[in-house]
Amino acid sequence: MSSVKAIGGLILLFALFSCLPAGLKAQSSSLNRHFEPESTRILFLLDASGSMKENWQGRTRFEVAKELLLGVVDSLSRGSDPVEFGLRVFGHQQDRSIKDCEDSHLELPFARNNSAGLKQVLDRIEPKGYTPIAYSLFMAAHDFQSERETVNVIVLITDGLESCSGDPCAAAESLRNQRVALKPYIIGMGLDPRDQVSFDCVGTYFDAADPQAFKQALGVVVAQALRNTTVQVNLLDQMGRANETDVEFSFNDAWTGEALYNMVHTHLRGGVPDTLYLDPAGLYDLIVYTTPPVSRQNIELIAGKHNIIAIDAAQGELWLQIEGNSGFTDIKCLVRDPASQEIAYVQNFNTRHRYLTGTYNLEILTLPRISLQDFPILPGQTNPLSIPAPGKLTIQTNEQGVLGVFSMRQGDLMMVQEWLNFSGRGEISLQPGEYHLVFRPSRNRKIDQTREKTVVVFSGKNSSIKLE
Amino acid sequence: MKHCNTILFCMLTFARAMQSLAMPVLVIFLTFGTTTLQAQGSGGPTVPQRTRILLVVDASRSMSDVWGPGTKMAAARELINKIVDTLSHVENVELALRLYGHQSYQGDYNCQDSRLEVGFRQGSGKSIIAKMDEIRPKGITPIAYALAQCARDFPEDPSSRNVILLITDGVESCQRDPCYEVEQLRSRNVLLRAYVIGLGMSPDTHDAFTCVGDYYNAASRTDLDRILGRTLQRILSRTVLRVELLDEQSRPSETDLNMSFYALPGGKLQHNYYHTLNDRGQADTFYVDPILDYELTIHSIPPIQISPVSISSNELNVVRVPAAQGMLRLGTLGNPFNYRLQALIYRSGTREILHVQDFNTEQRYRTGKYDIEVLTLPRILIRGLDIGQDKVTSFEIPAPGYVTFVHAHELIGSVLQRKDGELEEIYQLSTLPRSETIALQPGKYTVLFRAKQNRFMRSTQTRDFEVSPGSSTSIKL
Numbered sequence: 028m029s030s031v032k033a034i035g036g037l038i039l040l041f042a043l044f045s046c047l048p049a050g051l052k053a054q055s056s057s058l059n060r061h062f063e064p065e066s067t068r069i070l071f072l073l074d075a076s077g078s079m080k081e082n083w084q085g086r087t088r089f090e091v092a093k094e095l096l097l098g099v100v101d102s103l104s105r106g107s108d109p110v111e112f113g114l115r116v117f118g119h120q121q122d123r124s125i126k127d128c129e130d131s132h133l134e135l136p137f138a139r140n141n142s143a144g145l146k147q148v149l150d151r152i153e154p155k156g157y158t159p160i161a162y163s164l165f166m167a168a169h170d171f172q173s174e175r176e177t178v179n180v181i182v183l184i185t186d187g188l189e190s191c192s193g194d195p196c197a198a199a200e201s202l203r204n205q206r207v208a209l210k211p212y213i214i215g216m217g218l219d220p221r222d223q224v225s226f227d228c229v230g231t232y233f234d235a236a237d238p239q240a241f242k243q244a245l246g247v248v249v250a251q252a253l254r255n256t257t258v259q260v261n262l263l264d265q266m267g268r269a270n271e272t273d274v275e276f277s278f279n280d281a282w283t284g285e286a287l288y289n290m291v292h293t294h295l296r297g298g299v300p301d302t303l304y305l306d307p308a309g310l311y312d313l314i315v316y317t318t319p320p321v322s323r324q325n326i327e328l329i330a331g332k333h334n335i336i337a338i339d340a341a342q343g344e345l346w347l348q349i350e351g352n353s354g355f356t357d358i359k360c361l362v363r364d365p366a367s368q369e370i371a372y373v374q375n376f377n378t379r380h381r382y383l384t385g386t387y388n389l390e391i392l393t394l395p396r397i398s399l400q401d402f403p404i405l406p407g408q409t410n411p412l413s414i415p416a417p418g419k420l421t422i423q424t425n426e427q428g429v430l431g432v433f434s435m436r437q438g439d440l441m442m443v444q445e446w447l448n449f450s451g452r453g454e455i456s457l458q459p460g461e462y463h464l465v466f467r468p469s470r471n472r473k474i475d476q477t478r479e480k481t482v483v484v485f486s487g488k489n490s491s492i493k494l495e
Numbered sequence: 496m497k498h499c500n501t502i503l504f505c506m507l508t509f510a511r512a513m514q515s516l517a518m519p520v521l522v523i524f525l526t527f528g529t530t531t532l533q534a535q536g537s538g539g540p541t542v543p544q545r546t547r548i549l550l551v552v553d554a555s556r557s558m559s560d561v562w563g564p565g566t567k568m569a570a571a572r573e574l575i576n577k578i579v580d581t582l583s584h585v586e587n588v589e590l591a592l593r594l595y596g597h598q599s600y601q602g603d604y605n606c607q608d609s610r611l612e613v614g615f616r617q618g619s620g621k622s623i624i625a626k627m628d629e630i631r632p633k634g635i636t637p638i639a640y641a642l643a644q645c646a647r648d649f650p651e652d653p654s655s656r657n658v659i660l661l662i663t664d665g666v667e668s669c670q671r672d673p674c675y676e677v678e679q680l681r682s683r684n685v686l687l688r689a690y691v692i693g694l695g696m697s698p699d700t701h702d703a704f705t706c707v708g709d710y711y712n713a714a715s716r717t718d719l720d721r722i723l724g725r726t727l728q729r730i731l732s733r734t735v736l737r738v739e740l741l742d743e744q745s746r747p748s749e750t751d752l753n754m755s756f757y758a759l760p761g762g763k764l765q766h767n768y769y770h771t772l773n774d775r776g777q778a779d780t781f782y783v784d785p786i787l788d789y790e791l792t793i794h795s796i797p798p799i800q801i802s803p804v805s806i807s808s809n810e811l812n813v814v815r816v817p818a819a820q821g822m823l824r825l826g827t828l829g830n831p832f833n834y835r836l837q838a839l840i841y842r843s844g845t846r847e848i849l850h851v852q853d854f855n856t857e858q859r860y861r862t863g864k865y866d867i868e869v870l871t872l873p874r875i876l877i878r879g880l881d882i883g884q885d886k887v888t889s890f891e892i893p894a895p896g897y898v899t900f901v902h903a904h905e906l907i908g909s910v911l912q913r914k915d916g917e918l919e920e921i922y923q924l925s926t927l928p929r930s931e932t933i934a935l936q937p938g939k940y941t942v943l944f945r946a947k948q949n950r951f952m953r954s955t956q957t958r959d960f961e962v963s964p965g966s967s968t969s970i971k972l
Contacts, residue, residue: 285916
């Protein structure tokens with residue numbers, strides 16, 4: 028019985044799918060992404076290696092760190108910012124002599140208002156072991172897992188260098204590749220200046236030579252993490268002013284190429300480009316869909332700041348027109364990049380399209396074709412180009428044969444169109460000018476039966492010719 | 496003989512007239528006759544074109560030197576007697592005589608000593624012979640000046656074949672360039688061709704005259720008849736040409752291509768024929784003027800140019816041109832497009848358009864590789880498509896789906912193609928409120944748009960959609 032039901036369900040499902048319009052499943056797009064983080068999550072990576080027991084102006088480094096951390100968390104928990112904290116500690120489970128390079132544990136998962144929990148955890152911890160920084164960073168990726176959209180921040184608090192063979196730089200980069208978290212903030216407690224540079228590739232380093240400096244650094248880091256990261260894309264005109272707009276653009280993931288945010292650029296009242304919010308924990312490629320497109324690779328955002336990304340996008344409009352009221356609209360113009368010779372756009376006549384300023388090679392698919400080399404598109408204006416309307420030529424014959432239509436260019440015949448088996452009546456739309464019709468009936472197979480007729484085609488007019 | 500009704504008849508007349516010349520000429524002539532008969536089979540009679548031959552004759556002091564049994568001047572007189580005698584029977588040929596070096600003495604060094612002594616008219620032969628008898632060689636050799644004056648000697652008549660026959664025993668003595676003057680005459684379409692007969696000149700003069708025209712130096716008086724025969728034949732004969740268009744196995748099986756023959760130098764279009772195979776299955780022949788060289792354009796795609804095509808007189812001339820062709824058919828899988836779809840056919844490896852072919856048509860191309868760019872949305876580019884002989888190469892693309900975008904307000908938007916998450920803009924929507932139908936190749940797309948009056952980027956909307964062949968849908972924006 029149940030199997031019959033299942034089959035019935037399948038059939039029903041199938042029927043539902045069939046009702047969808049054939050070939051097209053329009054849906055609200057996953058690409059329609061707007062970054063509106065629900066909250067900010069800060070993961071503290073706290074060093075509890077043996078060296079943290081050392082005296083730092085009257086107390087141990089660990090005690091100083093513990094106290095200041097609790098202070099910050101406590102005050103933020105009382106504030107209105109939607110913020111969550113987590114704590115991962117390393118070097119606290121095994122003694123230094125055991126050389127445990129995987130001694131790292133998420134002691135406090137993310138939650139709101141958990142300052143009491145944090146205190147309990149910190150009170151239990153006693154520094155003793157190794158400094159597996161890279162391993163801890165790798166593990167942090169799992170700590171952030173969530174369905175919600177959040178800004179993820181790592182704050183690494185340490186007094187030493189990596190003591191295992193791990194590569195903290197690679198670990199930090201991997202976090203960014205996966206868009207898990209921002210570049211970590213590192214607060215170094217009394218580190219030798221020579222050792223500080225080894226953190227440059229990991230993230231943003233703050234030096235805390237003493238407890239007072241540590242307190243300041245922590246305040247700055249948390250404040251930065253909580254501020255919004257905003258982006259303004261300035262599309263520059265030929266004068267370098269952010270005047271260009273109304274162009275589609277995407278922010279792509281620089282690693283995967285996936286288009287993450289897609290927008291149509293706009294100016295607010297007053298001509299300022301609109302601001303958007305982006306996840307600061309990413310590396311982006313910006314692609315602006317001008318013709319041809321312009322892009323900027325590997326954009327790093329500064330978290331908590333208003334980032335201005337400027338890109339040259341001076342444009343001019345090409346207006347293709349057919350002279351006269353002819354009814355001919357089915358004429359295309361190939362617009363080629365003169366350097367690559369590739370087609371930048373295929374523009375229909377009687378339309379306008381914007382191009383980056385510069386010169387283009389145009390090929391108009393009239394009969395015969397019209398080629399314009401180095402056609403200039405000037406910035407900030409409409410560049411009109413008009414061609415005469417074609418005329419329609421009707422060719423008639425009561426014989427059958429091979430027929431060629433030729434135009435004369437600088438004394439040379441150029442084939443415009445050919446029919447291997449022409450008979451009866453044919454029509455061809457030609458640019459105004461003189462044409463040579465060459466016809467040889469297939470009946471008598473004599474080369475000197477080739478006949479030539481000259482016909483003049485006038486713009487927008489019909490003309491006809493008989494091949495007899 | 497007043498009129499020639501057929502080319503063959505004319506030739507027989509001409510042959511009789513030529514009998515007064517030496518034997519070797521006759522041998523060549525017989526060959527000519529055979530060819531004529533062959534041409535007759537396919538071509539039919541044609542009316543010989545009016546031909547004007549300007550005899551430019553050296554009468555400088557050195558012409559009185561002894562050469563063989565008499566003087567060089569005597570040899571020149573005999574030569575001209577033969578020319579007049581031969582041509583007086585040929586319809587449509589006019590002669591004129593220009594001399595140089597015959598008025599001033601050598602010591603005067605007159606570089607403008609040249610005069611048209613007998614102008615072009617019917618029956619000018621007697622006057623020419625009388626003039627030749629009358630003059631005595633005395634001056635220098637201002638060849639370039641004499642040639643420059645020739646421009647006015649020919650009556651204005653675009654249908655006339657104008658030829659210069661220069662008879663000389665020396666090189667230019669006035670530091671001017673005869674080649675330049677001839678080039679001027681040619682470029683102004685005054686002259687078709689010049690022939691130069693040298694009377695016992697030293698071999699090192701060869702280069703000085705080859706640029707003037709076809710140069711034959713008679714080492715002795717006995718050479719002269721042979722040279723004259725060949726030259727007159729060249730000027731007066733009508734030869735036939737067969738163009739064999741070869742397939743890849745070098746068989747002359749290709750046909751139905753237009754061939755344009757341009758005169759060299761000058762480039763004036765002389766003949767334009769559609770190639771055909773006659774009833775014998777051979778490439779059909781046609782008459783060509785042997786005093787011209789040609790540049791031949793065969794209007795295949797891409798065209799073939801051959802330059803120069805030289806015609807030898809009195810022969811069947813055969814030009815063999817590799818021109819293997821194959822057929823390309825452009826079509827769609829499933830229903831054909833309901834609008835005009837074009838494909839750009841490029842020379843392989845370039846973006847040079849050789850032809851723009853409509854879909855659902857066939858077109859011949861020379862065999863080989865081509866790049867093809869189809870103006871679908873998005874465009875389809877195929878590199879190195881091989882078009883082979885004796886078959887139809889079919890190139891088919893999937894049928895598109897039709898998508899109608901309906902928007903009631905002004906908007907800014909584009910259709911982008913989605914490939915592995917990456918986007919590429921392929922079409923810009925019209926700003927104006929309207930419904931706009933476009934044909935898209937099967938695939939995944941995103942339309943990205945924002946109402947024009949909305950000033951916030953957050954109001955940007957996207958719709959993902961997928962197109963399958965033959966579908967038809969509308970999307971409200």
